[in-house]
Amino acid sequence: MNNTLHTINASRLSERIHALAEIGKIEETGVNxxxxxxxxxxxxDLVRKWMDEAGLQTRYDNFGNLIGRIEGKNENxxxxxxxxxxxxxxxxxxxxxxxxxxxGLEAVQTMMEQGIDPDVPVEVMSFCDEEGHRFGVGxxxxxxxxxxxxxxxxxxxxxxxxxxxxxxxxxxADPDKLEESEYxxxxxxxxxxxxxxxxxxxxxxxxxxxxVSGIAGPRWLTVELTGxxxxxxxxxxxxRRDPLVGASYIIAAFNSLVQSEKDAPSVGTVGDLxxxxxxxxxxxERVTFTIDLRDSDQERRNTYEEALMNIIxxxxxxxxxxxxxxxxxxxxxxxxxxxxxxxxxxxxxxxxIEPPVLMSGAFHDASNMAEACDMGMIFxxxxxxxxxxxxxxxxxxxxxxxxxxxxxxxxxxxxx
Ligand SMILES: [Zn+2]
Numbered sequence: 001m002n003n004t005l006h007t008i009n010a011s012r013l014s015e016r017i018h019a020l021a022e023i024g025k026i027e028e029t030g031v032n033x034x035x036x037x038x039x040x041x042x043x044x045d046l047v048r049k050w051m052d053e054a055g056l057q058t059r060y061d062n063f064g065n066l067i068g069r070i071e072g073k074n075e076n077x078x079x080x081x082x083x084x085x086x087x088x089x090x091x092x093x094x095x096x097x098x099x100x101x102x103x104g105l106e107a108v109q110t111m112m113e114q115g116i117d118p119d120v121p122v123e124v125m126s127f128c129d130e131e132g133h134r135f136g137v138g139x140x141x142x143x144x145x146x147x148x149x150x151x152x153x154x155x156x157x158x159x160x161x162x163x164x165x166x167x168x169x170x171x172x173a174d175p176d177k178l179e180e181s182e183y184x185x186x187x188x189x190x191x192x193x194x195x196x197x198x199x200x201x202x203x204x205x206x207x208x209x210x211x212v213s214g215i216a217g218p219r220w221l222t223v224e225l226t227g228x229x230x231x232x233x234x235x236x237x238x239x240r241r242d243p244l245v246g247a248s249y250i251i252a253a254f255n256s257l258v259q260s261e262k263d264a265p266s267v268g269t270v271g272d273l274x275x276x277x278x279x280x281x282x283x284x285e286r287v288t289f290t291i292d293l294r295d296s297d298q299e300r301r302n303t304y305e306e307a308l309m310n311i312i313x314x315x316x317x318x319x320x321x322x323x324x325x326x327x328x329x330x331x332x333x334x335x336x337x338x339x340x341x342x343x344x345x346x347x348x349x350x351x352x353i354e355p356p357v358l359m360s361g362a363f364h365d366a367s368n369m370a371e372a373c374d375m376g377m378i379f380x381x382x383x384x385x386x387x388x389x390x391x392x393x394x395x396x397x398x399x400x401x402x403x404x405x406x407x408x409x410x411x412x413x414x415x416x
Pocket of ligand 1: 195
């Protein structure tokens with residue numbers, strides 16, 4: 001689509017994205033801006049400066065989040081929030097998260113420049129520590145404002161032994177007053193996040209943006225198979241109870257299982273496997289492997305999990321193995337609001353584009369926000385599906401299309 005048709009200021013947005021990428025820059029195109037680090041603070045201060053200049057009321061909260069707000073005609077109405085995060089992985093890219101924060105700011109700034117007074121308040125949120133690399137657990141800011149931190153989370157340490165509590169204090173936050181920064185879900189009308197896809201689907205479909213239908217919930221299990229160890233040269237094939245052979249059948253069957261419904265977004269991964277005792281000439285005694293099963297449809301995920309249990313049971317019995325399955329938890333899938341998806345679809349067609357609807361296989365702050373209010377997400381195409389890497393890349397043109405859609409979606413949501 002023609003850039004001149006955008007209402008948003010695409011070149012201002014691009015300049016900001018690339019100026020922010022200079023803070024914590026690694027190599028030519030990468031970013032290292034770990035949550036609550038000095039570079040993080042510097043980046044957040046720059047975003048705050050842009051928010052101030054645009055005329056938003058800005059503040060840091062006690063979770064290390066940055067909030068820019070404009071009031072609506074009805075000050076007491078629940079707010080529409082646009083946001084994402086600007087913290088990164090240690091070897092990260094410049095688009096993950098940042099386009100959602102700066103795109104949100106661009107949308108609000110454009111609305112103000114157009115002289116449009118929203119009926120309800122609008123907030124741009126830059127969430128603290130979405131990535132979770134530094135302290136081992138992520139989505140900190142979005143869980144924090146909803147009162148969902150876990151016991152002992154402030155005492156978790158980074159690689160240098162610095163606790164999250166210390167890091168928050170260094171940032172300027174007061175970890176003893178976290179409740180003051182919590183939101184009441186009644187004060188939130190909707191949360192809309194624009195993010196790079198971090199997958200290859202939009203590129204394959206040759207479209208700039210997509211509308212997210214929901215965020216997959218992962219199911220995590222650990223499977224242990226036990227057989228008989230023995231000498232690789234002396235135990236006849238017919239006399240073996242080899243757990244690695246059993247595991248191989250299970251892993252292959254699991255891989256087929258999650259592909260059994262054509263066009264469904266289900267994904268299944270065995271990402272870790274341990275063989276004990278492990279040696280070229282030893283038949284293994286014990287094999288442990290992990291299961292990561294994700295789907296946007298809870299029912300289908302349950303069906304697959306049940307089928308996987310049957311596969312494990314049958315394979316173990318065929319190979320004479322004992323097995324245990326450890327429940328490592330997971331989260332439920334989160335649906336995007338059908339109303340917001342409809343708004344995005346109708347605004348897209350006004351823009352002359354037809355974004356596909358797709359699931360998010362990765363977590364986002366939107367996963368938490370969906371529990372508090374209506375949630376919507378826009379995905380922007382990224383090259384080769386690469387992210388969490390300096391090679392991560394989205395074009396200015398695609399980001400502009402996504403931001404225009406974000407802007408139009410926001411305009412519809414700020415009307416009472
Ligand atoms: Zn992200």
